[in-house]
Amino acid sequence: MAVPExxxxxxEPHGRTEAIGFYEDGQFMGSVTYxxxxxxxxxxxxxxxxxxxxxxxxxxxxxxxxxxxxxxxGTWAEQQRAAQGPDAPLSRAxxxxxxxxRRLPRRTYTDIAVRPFQLTVDGVLFGMVIGExxxxxxxxxxxxxxxxxxxxxxxxxx
Numbered sequence: 001m002a003v004p005e006x007x008x009x010x011x012e013p014h015g016r017t018e019a020i021g022f023y024e025d026g027q028f029m030g031s032v033t034y035x036x037x038x039x040x041x042x043x044x045x046x047x048x049x050x051x052x053x054x055x056x057x058x059x060x061x062x063x064x065x066x067x068x069x070x071x072x073x074g075t076w077a078e079q080q081r082a083a084q085g086p087d088a089p090l091s092r093a094x095x096x097x098x099x100x101x102r103r104l105p106r107r108t109y110t111d112i113a114v115r116p117f118q119l120t121v122d123g124v125l126f127g128m129v130i131g132e133x134x135x136x137x138x139x140x141x142x143x144x145x146x147x148x149x150x151x152x153x154x155x156x157x158x
Contacts, residue, residue: 001137001150001151001152002137003116003130003137003138003139003152004152005115006062006063006113006114006115007063007113007114007115007116007128007139007148007152008111008112008113008148008152008153008154009029009111009112009113009114009141009148009154009156010111010153010154010155010156011109011110011111011112013109016031016144016146016156016158017029017146017156018109019031019056019097019101019109020109020110020111020112021107021108021109021110021112022061022107022108022110022112023058023104023105023106023107023108024104024105024106025058025060025105026058026059026060026061026066027058027059027060027061027063027112027113027114028056028057028058028059028101028104028107028112029056029057029059029112029114030054030055030056030057030097030100030101031054031055031097031144032052032053032054032055032073032090032093032094032097033052033053033055033143033144034050034051034052034053034076034143035050035051035053035124035142035143036049036050036051036124036143037049037122037123037124038120038123038124038125039123040123046076047075047076047077047080048075048076048077049075050075050076050077051072051074051075051076051122051124052072052073052074052075052076052079052089052090052093053070053071053072053073053093053124053143054069054070054071054073054093054094054096054097054100055068055069055070055071055097055126056068056069056070056097056100056101057114057117057126058104059112059114059115062115063112063113063114063115064115065114065115065117065127068119068121068126069100070121070122070126071093071096072122073089073090073092073093073096074089074092074093075089111154113154114128115128116128116129116130116139118142124143125142125143126142126143127141127142128140128141128142129141129142133147133149136149136150137149137150141156145158146158
């Protein structure tokens with residue numbers, strides 16, 4: 001079974017797809033995620049290269065990509081130094097995503113379906129990228145590493 005033109009993503013409250021749905025102008029998908037720049041190889045000092053992002057992608061009602069707001073809240077090293085409180089990178093990223101979501105008029109959280117897209121910010125790949133997994137058609141949300149495949153019902157693997 002080929003990758004569908006529009007890839008379903010199931011809404012999962014309190015899960016990795018808790019910030020998806022529809023708003024007045026179309027669909028949205030938000031997340032807080034860590035990522036390394038493309039091509040980065042783990043070595044000493046990797047903690048300074050692993051970045052935490054608040055991400056909001058928007059799409060038209062048919063799932064065509066419109067725009068992204070991508071904000072870096074800090075690094076893994078910064079999170080380890082200040083793991084708690086409002087100044088921690090994770091706290092800042094969650095607060096920033098909440099602010100972005102509040103700006104979407106008439107927002108409802110529900111299943112969505114989007115077309116493949118990709119962009120690179122800070123050397124990090126973001127998007128829904130088509131490929132194969134063990135010879136089977138596959139779509140993967142980057143940098144979240146959520147994989148979608150047959151039966152294309154919106155469920156994902158990590």
